[in-house]
Amino acid sequence: MDRLEALRAFVAIAEQGSLSGAANVLEIERTKVSRYLSELEEWVGSRLLHRTTRKQSLTDAGEQTLELAYQMLSLSNEVSAIRDRQNNTLSGKLRIASAYSLIEHFLLQAVEAFCAQWPEVQIELLVADSSTHLIEEGVDLAVRITNDLAPGLIARQMGVCRSALVATPAYLEQFGHPQQPSDLPAHRCLSFSYFGKNRWNLTRDNRRESIDIQGPITANISTIVLSATLHGSGISQQPYAAVAPHLAQGRLLPVLPDWQPDELGVYLVYSSRKQITPLHRQFIDFICQRMASDPLWQAL
Numbered sequence: 001m002d003r004l005e006a007l008r009a010f011v012a013i014a015e016q017g018s019l020s021g022a023a024n025v026l027e028i029e030r031t032k033v034s035r036y037l038s039e040l041e042e043w044v045g046s047r048l049l050h051r052t053t054r055k056q057s058l059t060d061a062g063e064q065t066l067e068l069a070y071q072m073l074s075l076s077n078e079v080s081a082i083r084d085r086q087n088n089t090l091s092g093k094l095r096i097a098s099a100y101s102l103i104e105h106f107l108l109q110a111v112e113a114f115c116a117q118w119p120e121v122q123i124e125l126l127v128a129d130s131s132t133h134l135i136e137e138g139v140d141l142a143v144r145i146t147n148d149l150a151p152g153l154i155a156r157q158m159g160v161c162r163s164a165l166v167a168t169p170a171y172l173e174q175f176g177h178p179q180q181p182s183d184l185p186a187h188r189c190l191s192f193s194y195f196g197k198n199r200w201n202l203t204r205d206n207r208r209e210s211i212d213i214q215g216p217i218t219a220n221i222s223t224i225v226l227s228a229t230l231h232g233s234g235i236s237q238q239p240y241a242a243v244a245p246h247l248a249q250g251r252l253l254p255v256l257p258d259w260q261p262d263e264l265g266v267y268l269v270y271s272s273r274k275q276i277t278p279l280h281r282q283f284i285d286f287i288c289q290r291m292a293s294d295p296l297w298q299a300l
Contacts, residue, residue, distance in 0.1 A: 006036040006037075006043075007069040007073055008026065008073060009022060009040075010048065011070065012026050016138070017056060018056055019033045019034055044061060046059070046061035070275060074275055090120065090279055091118075091120035092120075093121075093122045093123070093124070094123045094124070095126060095139050096111070096123060096124070096125055096140065096142065096143070097126040097127075097128035098125070098127070098128065098143040098144070099127070099128075099222070100223055102143055102266075103125055103127065105242050106297065107125065110286075110290050111123050111125065117286075126139065134153075141268060141283070142269050143269075145266050145267075153269045154271070155268070156288060157265050158266045158267060158297070159298060161264040162261075162296075162299070163237050163262070163264075164240050164254055164261070165235055165236070165237055165259070166235070166236060166246070166247065166252040166253065167229065167232075167234065167235040168230065169253055171188075171232045175187060178235075181259060184200065184213055185211065187215075187234065187235050188215045188234030189235050189236070190215050190217045190218070190229055191215060191236070192225050193218055193219065198213060199211065201261065202261055203260050203261075204259045204260065209259070216233065216234065225238070226238055226243070229252065237261050241296040241297060266291065266297060
């Protein structure tokens, strides 16, 4: 028996709550997960799970074994790190979740650069919203734009997401330029479901306005809202990093440029239950330093 692989399988079962979930995360057959579990129980000399038709739960022996499994896998990772340092290499796999717009406008290029530096590393990018459960879905790290982090997560701030109100020249020519925030309710405002769906908060010179908005289109993916904006469907609030090229080329114009929408933090997060390997640490440092050097993701 490969005891380290059996321990990894057992940890996955405990975190996912089922053998099938563990098999999906580990990308192996369910029968192999079951065999690892049986071999591990034989090694321990006790049943590790209460088996039911709905969900697996740990026995007392399983709870003790899980704690030791985390420790042993952590030690294994440290030994692998010694080898990598000696050979000046880094290897392994990471599953990273983020919103599509952040992958498109920052994360993909950063991952490409990291993989070019460390060719033995494999990274899987997952498009996911802020409700994604990291442990249950086998995610190592997530990058989130929020001012309201969920409990139970360890977070490191990478940067700041600034936003801007924008519209096409054609829209503004047809419907006019808003002169003050109170003009916005009379306009076709396109909104993002997860932030500012029905209300936009704007600030100028320490004066804050909260404006109720309405419009023909709402979407739960910000790039859809951006596409509708580029088609001339209305005014939208967009991450500045996403619209900077369109503003520079004149495809979009700023709306109420003296008024600043709320800034949001950009965080790299992981579960407090997650084992952090040298690969995790290297990637976290790399990605945070990269965003810190990008003016598009810094506060004004």
